[in-house]
Amino acid sequence: INDRYEFPLQLDLDRDDGKYLAPDADRSIRNLYTLHSVLVHSGGVHGGHYYAFIRPTLADQWYKFDDERVTKEDTKKAFEEQYGGEEELPQINPGFNNTPFKFTKYSNAYMLVYIRESDKEKIMCNVDE
Numbered sequence: 001i002n003d004r005y006e007f008p009l010q011l012d013l014d015r016d017d018g019k020y021l022a023p024d025a026d027r028s029i030r031n032l033y034t035l036h037s038v039l040v041h042s043g044g045v046h047g048g049h050y051y052a053f054i055r056p057t058l059a060d061q062w063y064k065f066d067d068e069r070v071t072k073e074d075t076k077k078a079f080e081e082q083y084g085g086e087e088e089l090p091q092i093n094p095g096f097n098n099t100p101f102k103f104t105k106y107s108n109a110y111m112l113v114y115i116r117e118s119d120k121e122k123i124m125c126n127v128d129e
Contacts, residue, residue: 004085084108
């Protein structure tokens with residue numbers, strides 16, 4: 001459940017001659033998708049907590065929605081830090097102990113929402129703060 005899985009910021013379904021598209025897909029439209037939301041589970045198989053990173057506007061600003069708390073986040077936090085897997089802490093005293101400390105990350109993406117680039121203007125809108 002916490003294995004590492006990397007996902008792209010952009011998903012091009014037209015690549016490789018459109019082999020990822022359904023046979024009846026409209027190929028006259030560019031099938032390039034951009035990541036809009038990352039839904040995250042923090043915990044294990046028996047329980048945990050859910051929250052989401054969302055880009056709710058046309059701007060490149062990510063927000064973390066965690067129950068009633070909403071905070072601005074950078075792309076790395078919303079994106080790369082949700083890959084799961086193991087993480088290695090940098091050594092404080094490199095000459096003292098050569099064994100790096102690794103730990104399993106218990107927060108990772110479990111669902112991704114992509115929006116087709118050509119539909120972004122119809123779906124997204126700017127919001128006044």
